[in-house]
Amino acid sequence: MATATAEPRSLPATGADGHKHKKNALSDGQGRLAWILLAPTLIIIAVVAGIPVILSFWESFHQTNSGVDPTTGLVAGGSKFVGLQNFTDIFAGANPVTGSYGTMDRFWNAFLNTTFITIVCVLLETVIGVAMALIMAKAFRGRGLVRAGILVPWAIPTIVSALMWKLIFDSSGIMNRILGREILWLADSGASFWAIVIADTWKTAPFIGLLTLAGLQTIPAEVYEAAKVDGATTWQQFVRITLPMVKPALVVAVLFRTLDTLRMFDLPYGMIGAGKYRVETLSVFAYQEASQSRYGPAAAYAIVLFLYVLLVAFLFVRVLGAEVIGDADVQKKKKKKGERPPEEARVEAVMGEAIGGAH
Amino acid sequence: MSVTAAEVREEHLSQEEIEALAHPKRPLRQRLGVVASYVGMLLIVLYCIIPFYWMIVSAFRDPSEGRSTELIPNPASIENFKSVFSAQNNFGRSLINSVIVAGTTTILVLLFGIIGAYALARLRFRGKGAVLWLIMACSMFPLVVLLPPLLKMFSSTSPFTWFPYWINTYQSVILPGLSFGLPLAVWTLTAFFKQLPVELEQAAMVDGCTPGVAFRKVILPLAAPGVLTTAIIVFIGAWNEFLLALTFLQDKNMQTATVAISKFTGTTGFDTPYGSIMAAGVLVTVPLLLAVLIFQRRIVAGLTAGGVK
Numbered sequence: 319m320a321t322a323t324a325e326p327r328s329l330p331a332t333g334a335d336g337h338k339h340k341k342n343a344l345s346d347g348q349g350r351l352a353w354i355l356l357a358p359t360l361i362i363i364a365v366v367a368g369i370p371v372i373l374s375f376w377e378s379f380h381q382t383n384s385g386v387d388p389t390t391g392l393v394a395g396g397s398k399f400v401g402l403q404n405f406t407d408i409f410a411g412a413n414p415v416t417g418s419y420g421t422m423d424r425f426w427n428a429f430l431n432t433t434f435i436t437i438v439c440v441l442l443e444t445v446i447g448v449a450m451a452l453i454m455a456k457a458f459r460g461r462g463l464v465r466a467g468i469l470v471p472w473a474i475p476t477i478v479s480a481l482m483w484k485l486i487f488d489s490s491g492i493m494n495r496i497l498g499r500e501i502l503w504l505a506d507s508g509a510s511f512w513a514i515v516i517a518d519t520w521k522t523a524p525f526i527g528l529l530t531l532a533g534l535q536t537i538p539a540e541v542y543e544a545a546k547v548d549g550a551t552t553w554q555q556f557v558r559i560t561l562p563m564v565k566p567a568l569v570v571a572v573l574f575r576t577l578d579t580l581r582m583f584d585l586p587y588g589m590i591g592a593g594k595y596r597v598e599t600l601s602v603f604a605y606q607e608a609s610q611s612r613y614g615p616a617a618a619y620a621i622v623l624f625l626y627v628l629l630v631a632f633l634f635v636r637v638l639g640a641e642v643i644g645d646a647d648v649q650k651k652k653k654k655k656g657e658r659p660p661e662e663a664r665v666e667a668v669m670g671e672a673i674g675g676a677h
Numbered sequence: 678m679s680v681t682a683a684e685v686r687e688e689h690l691s692q693e694e695i696e697a698l699a700h701p702k703r704p705l706r707q708r709l710g711v712v713a714s715y716v717g718m719l720l721i722v723l724y725c726i727i728p729f730y731w732m733i734v735s736a737f738r739d740p741s742e743g744r745s746t747e748l749i750p751n752p753a754s755i756e757n758f759k760s761v762f763s764a765q766n767n768f769g770r771s772l773i774n775s776v777i778v779a780g781t782t783t784i785l786v787l788l789f790g791i792i793g794a795y796a797l798a799r800l801r802f803r804g805k806g807a808v809l810w811l812i813m814a815c816s817m818f819p820l821v822v823l824l825p826p827l828l829k830m831f832s833s834t835s836p837f838t839w840f841p842y843w844i845n846t847y848q849s850v851i852l853p854g855l856s857f858g859l860p861l862a863v864w865t866l867t868a869f870f871k872q873l874p875v876e877l878e879q880a881a882m883v884d885g886c887t888p889g890v891a892f893r894k895v896i897l898p899l900a901a902p903g904v905l906t907t908a909i910i911v912f913i914g915a916w917n918e919f920l921l922a923l924t925f926l927q928d929k930n931m932q933t934a935t936v937a938i939s940k941f942t943g944t945t946g947f948d949t950p951y952g953s954i955m956a957a958g959v960l961v962t963v964p965l966l967l968a969v970l971i972f973q974r975r976i977v978a979g980l981t982a983g984g985v986k
Contacts, residue, residue, distance in 0.1 A: 349801070349803060352797075352802035353802065355792045355800070358789040359792075359859060359863060362789060362855055363811070363856065363859060366852050367815050370823045370826045377825045377826050453718055454721070456717075457715075463718075465973060466969075467726055468721065468725055469970075470729050471728075473913060473966050473968075474958070474965075475962065475965075476917060476919065477935045481938065481954050482955065485744070485951045485955065486731055488951075492731060495746045527721075581819040581820065581821070584919045584920070588939055608825045609828075613829055616824065616825045617825040620821045620822040627818065627819060
């Protein structure tokens with residue numbers, strides 16, 4: 319009977335859905351049907367994502383010809399193969415700019431901006447988001463209203479929220495009026511960094527809160543009652559029960575926020591503008607290069623960003639144990655025999671929303 | 678509740694004591710907790726709403742007020758909303774463009790996503806893990822990676838001279854948009870399909886259905902709330918998309934709403950027309966907010982009901 323669970327984990331493809339202790343007459347031996355059903359999805363992904371990514375790699379080894387060809391005297395067109403030059407140029411420091419971290423190559427400036435914006439934003443969003451979730455979990459009434467409110471920042475298009483914050487942070491805008499100071503938030507200054515952080519945190523912290531709440535609601539009340547009987551303080555309950563039990567949902571939410579913030583484009587572009595070195599992210603930089611027909615370097619920068627994102631995702635999965643693939647067949651973790659635990663299904667639903675929030 | 682032993686011995690309790698028993702006093706600590714949670718919820722709502730409130734206020738401000746920081750628009754005016762639809766902004770057309778782009782993306786994504794998700798949720802096959810990881814990875818990569826080759830391709834620049842000129846066409850945004858919409862849809866739908874017990878299909882098959890018919894007649898209707906939820910998430914994602922549209926849709930008549938808003942110019946051309954930008958932002962956001970409220974109800978329905986208890 320226990321076909322799937324008894325098998326070693328190295329053969330993930332033989333599992334089934336939640337009812338793996340049963341022989342599944344419906345699903346057994348339907349690999350071919352599965353591939354037929356998946357074919358459209360996989361073909362589309364290959365065509366609209368796979369091929370362009372490969373072309374992007376190809377592009378990153380080339381540079382667009384410019385100027386006049388010395389031998390023919392004609393304006394040069396097309397592109398030439400330059401090997402790894404687009405990548406080595408990153409280290410050559412050929413394009414120094416002055417940002418928040420001193421004078422350095424524009425790429426590294428963008429890289430540091432991206433990294434620090436991500437770290438600060440995700441930390442703030444997680445703390446505020448978890449706090450929101452804890453409050454909502456305690457609520458007796460009005461949770462629906464709060465949920466509706468929380469979805470307001472999420473539903474507003476990022477570019478619209480960027481312009482909204484641009485107005486708020488205007489030099490004679492409401493933020494300066496409240497603070498009673500004259501901070502030039504939008505003038506490519508150190509304050510621009512915080513303007514971006516505030517705007518991004520506003521938009522996404524509630525979402526982390528919503529996902530964390532879903533995780534919180536899977537914790538049975540008995541656990542807390544038992545802890546109270548044993549004399550645990552509120553803080554101990556939070557650290558020893560709430561955090562570990564909400565961790566699967568939280569880690570996935572934080573992972574997706576991190577990846578999303580690393581790719582940030584709309585907010586700095588819409589709020590501060592392109593070519594502002596204090597807040598220029600890698601996405602904005604790569605976009606600018608591409609829009610100026612410097613396809614080779616643009617592709618190289620985009621690919622470095624891609625690898626960076628992959629590395630961060632890998633670290634999340636390895637170090638924090640993010641269960642990104644919520645499928646029981648593919649789980650590396652040993653699960654108890656029988657039904658999938660409900661919280662796992664919950665994490666998947668949360669995951670779906672997390673990706674949804676990503677864009 | 679201070680009911681002493683002497684009072685308990687009495688056969689009848691006094692009126693006040695019955696009152697006290699009917700409404701037991703919570704300990705002070707607990708009552709403080711309730712108050713604190715309401716204050717906390719109020720803070721959350723304010724945190725979420727206040728910047729949006731500022732957008733609405735600025736939208737209804739009379740343009741002559743400039744960038745006034747009055748908390749209530751006085752006098753309130755709809756001048757900004759009128760100027761949004763003035764000829765120079767071409768906003769009506771860009772709304773239509775947005776509907777076409779986001780709508781087509783959503784329909785295509787659902788069409789392919791539903792059958793793919795069914796396979797992932799229900800069927801056993803080799804390489805499922807690889808497929809899941811591939812779809813996952815697809816939602817991770819930065820969209821900007823696609824830009825250099827696609828920009829070259831769609832503008833028929835060498836070596837893609839054979840490729841049709843696709844700049845300023847809907848497909849230039851819809852097709853790359855599938856690369857993030859499809860993984861999202863497959864993922865969400867897989868989770869929804871998995872929540873439905875496989876016994877439903879088995880029962881249908883006992884009654885003589887093929888797996889395909891069982892899926893179409895049993896699972897799909899039950900998963901309808903999930904499909905609708907997915908549709909709304911994908912639609913919102915496509916509606917809010919900015920980078921692709923900014924890159925590939927340069928013609929004013931082809932721009933989507935998000936790009937159009939970012940390119941609004943004032944009547945004078947120098948001053949950023951914040952009033953009409955905010956008005957346009959409100960116009961673009963309100964339909965989404967309405968959809969989200971429905972989506973909120975739907976997701977609850979999808980998770981708890983759907984004919985499956």
